[in-house]
Amino acid sequence: MASSVPGKISLPESKFDLSTYWGRIRHCAEISDPTMLLTTNADLVKAREIVKSYRDGKMKTATPEFWRAKKQLDSTVHPDTGNTIFLPFRMSCCVLSNLVVTAGMLTPGLGTAGTLFWQWANQSLNVAVNSANANKSHQMTTSQLVTNYSAAVAASCGVALGLNSIVPKLKRLSPNSRLLLTRLIPFAAVVTAGVVNVFLMRGNEIRKGITVYDKKGDEVGTSKKAAFLAVGETALSRIINATPIMVIPPLLLVKLQKTALKGKSRGLQNLVNVGLIGVTSFAVLPFALAAFPQRQSIKVNKLEPELHNKKDRKGKHIDTVYFNRGI
Known part of the structure; x- marks a missing residue:
């Protein structure tokens, strides 16, 4: 994100009002804009220069060029590390x-092998996305990564196979x-594995706490309570995102298979299925990402006692701190 570029002047969070849900939806639509995948390394270098110019006070107002540069950085760069997120795991590539x-998971008539394969593929992708976009206050070891990945895959496969065996008996x-x-x-x-996945992949944050900052961006300390809030909200946003995608297309497909698609080839039915999933996914992603602010704030009196009496660089008492929730 643009916040990873250093400077003495604070950046505007967005050109939209992030205190409102509609403002966050419009902001998240920009972050998840697939055209941002065309951003090159040269574009990022130029974007950093533009944002740096603003943060150093050389650029007096937020111009369209500035907002374009900020959008490129927000959709491509991790806010904690300043590193470019691997392309397949960016929010702009999420859909x-x-x-x-x-589409593979929702394919009708999957057997045991097909169910296992697609649940494994889905959780593998989720692990990569959750890890790439998590708060980076603490890095996860390879051992922890493997353990958590295995648990998430086991949870999704267990639920899918268990329900597959129960439904025919009803x-x-x-x-x-x-x-x-x-x-x-x-x-x-x-949904089951998605929640497990987020809490496992970001368990270090809850155990060790995440870094919280004052409104100027100066580090105040670490908080486990802020970490639990960040991870919990992220898990809930995964459910909000998955619900319409996993429910609406299959129900519509059942209806279409009895009407417009009745007697049509399996290839055409699969194509319609993918189309339904794609349209639904693009439509709901900004709404899910916007459910909670990415740069979250919380009153210090709701956090650990050691953070209650902190002061900023000017000696003023800090009553609110901020942290990167992760996506």
């Missing part, structure tokens, strides 16, 4: 990265009801 995996349900439940099994597996 495209997930499209194939989601004889009292009509065939249509059993069909709908079967199509919704991936949703249950994804």
Whole structure:
């Protein structure tokens, strides 16, 4: 993010009002804009120069050029490290990265092997995205990464296989009801494993705390309570994002297979399925990301006692601190 560029003048958080949900939606739509994937290293160098000029006071007002540079950095660079996030794991690539995996999980008639493969693929992608976009106050060891990854995959596969074995035994349900439940099994597996995944992959933050800052960007200390809030909100945003994507397309597909797609080839049905998933994914992502501010604030009296009497560089009592929630 642009906040990783040093300077004496604070950056405006956004050209939109982030205190409102609609403002955050518009801001997140920019961060997740797929056209940002075309940003080159040369573009990032120029963007950093423009933002640096603003932070040093050389640029007096936020020009369209400044907002373009900030958008490029916000969508491409990690706010804690200043490093460029690997392209497939950026929020601007989120829909495209997930499209194939989601389409695979929602493919009708998957057997045990297919279910296991796509749940494994989904959790592998989730691990990579969660790790790449997490708060970087503490780095995770390779051992922790492998352990948490294994637990997340086991959770998703266990839920999917368990539900797959239960639904056919529900004889009292009509065939249509059993069909709908079967199509919704991936949703249950994804939501369960998604929450487990976030808490496991970012467990270090909860155990050790994350860095909190004053409004000038100066470090105040570390907080486990702020970390729990950050991780919990991120897990909830994953559920908000997954729900419409995993529910709406399969239900629409069931309806279409009985009407417009009745008797059509499997290839056409799969193409329509991918289209439904893609449209839904692009539509809901900004709403899910905007559910909670990425740069979160919290009153210090809600945090650990050792943070209650901190003062800023001017000697004024700090009553509110800020932290990177992660995405």
